[in-house]
Amino acid sequence: xxxxxxxxxxxxxxxxxxxxxxxxxxxxxxxxxxxxxxxxxxxxxxxxxxxxxxxxxxxxxxxxxxxxxxxxxxxxxxxxxxxxxxxxxxxxxxxxxx
Amino acid sequence: xxxxxxxxxxxxxxxxxxxxxxxxxxxxxxxxxxxxxxxxxxxxxxxxxxxxxxxxxxxxxxxxxxxxxxxxxxxxxxxxxxxxxxxxxxxxxxxxxxxxxxxxxxxxxxxxxxxxxxxxxxxxxxxxxxxxxxxxxxxxxxxxxxxxxxxxxxxxxxxxxxxxxxxxxxxxxxxxxxxxxxxxxxxxxxxxxxxxxxxxxxxxxxxxxxxxxxxxxxxxxxxxxxxxxxxxxxxxxxxxxxxxxxxxxxxxxxxxxxxxxxxxxxxxxxxxxxxxxxxxxxxxxxxxxxxxxxxxxxxxxxxxxxxxxxxxxxxxxxxxxxxxxxxxxxxxxxxxxxxxxxxxxxxxxxxx
Numbered sequence: 361x362x363x364x365x366x367x368x369x370x371x372x373x374x375x376x377x378x379x380x381x382x383x384x385x386x387x388x389x390x391x392x393x394x395x396x397x398x399x400x401x402x403x404x405x406x407x408x409x410x411x412x413x414x415x416x417x418x419x420x421x422x423x424x425x426x427x428x429x430x431x432x433x434x435x436x437x438x439x440x441x442x443x444x445x446x447x448x449x450x451x452x453x454x455x456x457x458x
Numbered sequence: 459x460x461x462x463x464x465x466x467x468x469x470x471x472x473x474x475x476x477x478x479x480x481x482x483x484x485x486x487x488x489x490x491x492x493x494x495x496x497x498x499x500x501x502x503x504x505x506x507x508x509x510x511x512x513x514x515x516x517x518x519x520x521x522x523x524x525x526x527x528x529x530x531x532x533x534x535x536x537x538x539x540x541x542x543x544x545x546x547x548x549x550x551x552x553x554x555x556x557x558x559x560x561x562x563x564x565x566x567x568x569x570x571x572x573x574x575x576x577x578x579x580x581x582x583x584x585x586x587x588x589x590x591x592x593x594x595x596x597x598x599x600x601x602x603x604x605x606x607x608x609x610x611x612x613x614x615x616x617x618x619x620x621x622x623x624x625x626x627x628x629x630x631x632x633x634x635x636x637x638x639x640x641x642x643x644x645x646x647x648x649x650x651x652x653x654x655x656x657x658x659x660x661x662x663x664x665x666x667x668x669x670x671x672x673x674x675x676x677x678x679x680x681x682x683x684x685x686x687x688x689x690x691x692x693x694x695x696x697x698x699x700x701x702x703x704x705x706x707x708x709x710x711x712x713x714x715x716x717x718x719x720x721x722x723x724x725x726x727x728x729x730x731x732x733x734x735x736x737x738x739x740x741x742x743x744x745x746x747x748x749x750x751x752x753x754x755x756x757x758x759x760x761x762x763x764x765x766x767x768x769x770x771x772x773x774x775x776x777x778x779x780x781x782x783x784x785x786x787x788x789x790x791x792x793x794x795x796x797x798x799x800x801x802x803x804x805x806x807x808x809x810x
Contacts (some may be wrong), residue, residue: 397470402465413467413541417707420705420707424701424704432562433527435524435718435722435727436532436722437623440531447801448538449801452536457594
């Protein structure tokens with residue numbers, strides 16, 4: 361598990377060293393139109409979020425890229441926990457082609 | 459019924475959130491089962507739910523990164539992810555993608571980009587379909603012949619064994635990939651991932667649809683390991699793609715998070731379902747997805763060539779893709795339920 365964590369953290373760092381555009385999955389360059397989020401329609405965290413978007417796309421991107429794996433891990437672990445309570449063996453499988 | 463809609467903070471559109479969850483579940487199941495990100499499935503779905511296209515792509519990639527991470531962790535516990543192979547392939551993928559992207563810019567300069575991309579994508583999908591049909595037919599024939607003789611074929615035998623020819627390349631360093639169970643020159647996965655990355659760069663796609671068959675037929679991974687290792691790559695490229703699109707201001711994180719709720723469940727279901735299906739079962743499902751994708755591209759080509767039927771064929775392509783997602787995910791879910799039920803019953807019987 362420790363090895364896996366080391367690998368994941370290493371890869372996460374690697375992501376920021378990759379050349380621009382090199383791995384933009386899903387493809388297609390985004391248009392160069394400037395979009396401004398309407399902060400007047402929101403309160404609380406949503407207002408903070410739209411403000412962050414308007415003020416700095418860089419920080420907005422950093423928060424997004426950090427949030428996705430964290431939320432993914434939490435949700436994955438929760439789903440994992442529920443699945444294991446059902447009684448399914450989540451650690452072994454038979455490798456067979458046919 | 460206002461509570462069924464969420465106002466998206468960045469794009470400012472009202473979105474039907476249960477639709478996002480359902481879409482997340484569907485592509486979560488399919489992605490984790492086949493080993494692909496599934497951008498070609500999600501983007502039209504998000505567009506239908508009301509996202510502008512630029513936000514649909516960015517949001518799709520953001521959710522894909524999280525979903526693929528969940529699937530990778532699940533497949534990893536099953537021993538389906540060859541991390542070493544995945545890391546080696548990233549080198550080739552990055553370089554290939556960059557060369558492909560440069561080539562697209564060159565094609566844009568000479569004004570032939572649209573035609574080249576569409577036809578190349580189509581040719582590629584049909585080539586993959588042909589390869590898989592040949593493989594599946596050969597493997598089934600082997601089984602039939604063995605049964606006639608009263609024997610059995612090795613459970614890891616394959617119909618197409620092109621990887622054996624590829625592995626004859628003995629340029630050092632030779633590397634052993636434990637989970638994949640193969641020893642080959644490190645240049646084999648690097649060159650193959652370069653080729654798949656190059657194609658992905660030209661076509662503007664994530665590449666799971668190309669990489670998964672390449673891992674099967676040229677690298678020589680067992681199906682389950684190909685699925686897991688491909689997801690590992692999708693998780694990494696997806697995270698980079700998410701960063702890139704978000705920096706350009708085209709990601710709606712709130713929508714991606716809502717989709718992740720469904721996708722986390724779907725990814726678990728899809729990954730666990732691979733336990734109950736043999737490698738060739740997964741290949742057959744993958745083939746169906748490839749054919750569906752190819753037909754939708756044909757529809758889009760017809761739409762582009764004939765303005766009078768543009769709306770009809772564009773809508774048909776979207777309906778086809780979403781029906782395919784619904785049908786496949788439902789069937790995989792049924793397989794999961796059946797397998798889990800049998801496993802739990804067997805466990806209870808052993809306990810008695």
